[in-house]
Amino acid sequence: MTIIQATLSDLDALTELFDSYRVFYKQSSDLKHSKQFLKERMLKNDSIIYMTYLQNNAVGFTQLYPLLSSVSMQSMYLLNDLYVHQNYRKQGIGEALIDKAKQLCKNENNKGLAIQTAFDNPAQHLYQRLGFAKDTDLHFFWSNEFEN
Numbered sequence: 001m002t003i004i005q006a007t008l009s010d011l012d013a014l015t016e017l018f019d020s021y022r023v024f025y026k027q028s029s030d031l032k033h034s035k036q037f038l039k040e041r042m043l044k045n046d047s048i049i050y051m052t053y054l055q056n057n058a059v060g061f062t063q064l065y066p067l068l069s070s071v072s073m074q075s076m077y078l079l080n081d082l083y084v085h086q087n088y089r090k091q092g093i094g095e096a097l098i099d100k101a102k103q104l105c106k107n108e109n110n111k112g113l114a115i116q117t118a119f120d121n122p123a124q125h126l127y128q129r130l131g132f133a134k135d136t137d138l139h140f141f142w143s144n145e146f147e148n
Contacts, residue, residue, distance in 0.1 A: 001052055001092075001093065001096060002052070002053045002054075003050055003051070003052050003053075003097065003100050004053070005050055005051075006042070006049040006050065006051045006061065007042065008042055010058070011035060011039060011042070014049065014051060014058065014061060015031055015034050015035040016031075016058070017059075017060065017061050017083055017085065018034045018037075018061065018083070019034045020083065020085065021061075021081060021083035022034065024083065046065070046066075047064060047065050047066075048063070048066075048077070048104065049061055049062070049063045049064075050064075050097055050100050050101065052084075052093050052096065052097060054088065054093075059084060059085045059087075059088040059093060060082075060083060060088065060093045060097055061081070061083055061097070062079060062081060062082045062083075062097040062100070062101055063079075063080055063081035064079055064080070064101055064113075065077065065080055067114070075108065075111065076105070076110050076111040076112050076114060077101065077104070077105060077110065077113050077114070078113075078114045078115075079098070079113055079114065079115045079116075080116050082094060082097060082098070082115075082117075082123065084097075094123060094126055095126065095130060098127075099130075101113055102130075114135075115127055115132060
């Protein structure tokens with residue numbers, strides 16, 4: 001297993017994984033816009049994407065977005081995306097990607113790593129096993145989608 005930080009040369013393989021990830025979350029497949037979205041993240045340097053390769057096959061990825069905490073005055077990352085191709089699950093790939101993200105936080109002396117996921121995501125047991133605690137703070141979200 002090899003984990004690398006994705007670059008534009010990985011874009012096609014990453015797009016396939018990212019599109020499958022979106023479909024997992026009940027979105028319509030859209031390779032064109034998925035590729036455009038990922039390319040923008042890379043060109044703007046506003047996320048870090050790690051990919052896992054097994055025998056030259058892209059099998060998983062995680063995408064991290066930088067955040068700041070005003071209260072603690074520290075940086076952190078939001079692990080917003082984590083996906084392992086269904087044929088390669090239960091082989092430690094997700095754990096290895098999370099460990100890579102944790103190491104980045106340690107190297108940068110960040111506050112920590114937040115994970116945003118669906119309430120019914122079966123990977124929650126993995127997060128808890130790897131030391132993540134459920135955040136019991138009250139969260140709110142405003143969506144511009146419903147505003148006129």
